Amino acid sequence: MKRRWIPGCFAALLAFAATAALAASDDPSYGIIAKHKANSAVRISDEGHRIVYGSPKTPVAVEAFYPLRAGGEGHEWVFEYGYNLVTAFPDKVRFVAYDIATPRGGEVWQERGLTCGAFLINGKREVTVNGKKLSFLRSTTMSGWTFAQLKAAVAAEIARPRPARAAAPKKPARPAKQTVIHVTVPCGLAGPYGEIVHLFRARHPEIRVTTAANGIVAMLNQLRDNKMTSDVFIALGLRELDDPAAQKRLVSGSITPIATIPLALVVPKANPAGIHNLEDLTSPKARTVLTYTPNLSGGYGARQALQEAGLWDRINSKIVTPKVPDQCKQMLKTGKGQAAIIYSTCLKESYLPDKPPVIEKDLKVAQMIPQNLYSPVVIGGAVVKTSKHPAAAKTFIDFLRSEAAMKVWLDWGFTRLPGA
Incomplete structure (x- = not known):
């Protein structure tokens, strides 16, 4: 009995270790x-x-x-x-x-x-x-x-001389009763989002907002795999939330449109390929055209625009879609592409909240993609089903589309919802 149990137990331990190692x-x-x-x-x-x-x-x-x-x-x-x-x-x-x-x-x-x-x-x-x-x-x-x-x-x-350590300043007291909500936001929205959170805190001291920032692809994977611990999920586009696996993790009817993100044809500052508009992408000098994957709103919109302009069949073999959206900019900056169709707001980003936004110095917009060529890319916010404070989460989402918040979105290059 023992002779059979020990090898079996050992095999189980090996299997467990292999599973853990694989994870x-x-x-x-x-x-x-x-x-x-x-x-x-x-x-x-x-x-x-x-x-x-x-x-x-x-x-x-x-x-x-x-x-x-x-x-x-x-x-x-x-x-x-x-x-x-x-x-x-x-x-x-x-x-x-x-x-x-x-x-x-x-x-x-x-x-x-x-x-x-x-x-x-x-x-x-x-x-x-x-x-x-x-x-x-x-x-x-x-x-x-x-x-x-x-x-x-x-x-x-x-090497810097160190003065005697002063006592740490006391943190300001928080309201006695405060609901804490956790928000997951894409890194690409961090600039305007940070400003809006400051406005929200001033108007809603009863709600404390904590934030986790990540790439949108990683965020969606967490949501689909039911590993999202947030109360609020903010997506770069509503298309990202069309996935049934994602929708079943969100409170039904809570998906709320907030603002829109324009698409632009972006090129290196020197623009060695001489690309000034979508038609120029057919040039032999435009060997690689970067954009987002089509399951993301920006990538879907880029394909729509090229199809509506009658260019897709002529340049689709040049299209490269990096797995991570931010790599479009990195590849363009390092000469691995001649042009990219990406969000225009990617050229104006925030690094420090007490400093002005950083304007991208190595890239420039060659052409704003005409809005009639693609469906609007709409930022969406939703309440996660596992939220312990859905009412507070909804209050925050509603504030993201308030007029006070809209002024911030507009300052950062985002646009109002169609018809708003």
């Missing part, structure tokens, strides 16, 4: 963290919403805020940068990577006053190195900074 392997960050643990004596602790490298007693803390493991898209490099900093400055630097796609990680991200991915050095969003002001926002490709600059900024912070 972990689906998330590249697990492999990165495991590699770092195996290759050095750096202390690494995983707290779910954040991963900490190094000792808590170090004089310099480097914090990173990105959607990491909860559906995060292509941010393994964040762990590599953090690991390289900790090993370059042993006993001087600790690295804390916050997963802003988790409720607690998103809350800390908001507390730091951020609206996009960023590295902070001892809480500073902007540092001066050799007389030059630097901010380490988004990625090296998207924002033009380098790891060498980040490392130099950390070295300067280590």
Whole structure:
């Protein structure tokens, strides 16, 4: 009996371990963290919403805020940068990577006053190195900074004299009774969304909004797989919510149109292929045309526009649709495409809430896509079925389409709903 049970039990354990390993392997960050643990004596602790490298007693803390493991898209490099900093400055630097796609990680991200991915050095969003002001926002490709600059900024912070630590200021008291709602929002809406949340808090002190930001593809995967812990889900387009698997996770009748996002034909600043309008995409110089996948509203609209313009059959072989929407900009900036049909608002984004929006300097709009060529791309908000506070969630969604909020949407290049 025992001889049969032991091998059977061992086989079951092996099967369980294999299943766990397979689940972990689906998330590249697990492999990165495991590699770092195996290759050095750096202390690494995983707290779910954040991963900490190094000792808590170090004089310099480097914090990173990105959607990491909860559906995060292509941010393994964040762990590599953090690991390289900790090993370059042993006993001087600790690295804390916050997963802003988790409720607690998103809350800390908001507390730091951020609206996009960023590295902070001892809480500073902007540092001066050799007389030059630097901010380490988004990625090296998207924002033009380098790891060498980040490392130099950390070295300067280590060398900086430290005054005696002052007592931490007291946080303002919160209302005695406050309903907390959690909102999941696409990174592409972070700029206007952040401003609107500030307006909402002033008008509804009884409701506290916490936020998790992520890529729309990862968000949809979480929603379909019933892993969404938010009260409110905001989508870049209503088409994203047409999927029955997504709809069954949302409160029936709660999907609310908010504003629209224009599509544009975008090219590199120098525009070496000489593309000025949709017709120019038929030129042999336009070898690769980037856009979103057709299951997303923007990608569907791009295909509609090309079909309505009578160009689809002539250029569809040139179309490339990266898995992650933000890669359209990255590929265009690095010469892997000659043009892209993407949201025009992608060229005006927020990195820091107390700074003006950053206007994309390497790309430009060649042509706004005529609205009569495609169905409007409508931002939608909905209440998640698992919400514990559906009434407060609905109050927030209604505010997103209020006139006060609409002024913010318009300032950021979004447009009113058709007929509004």
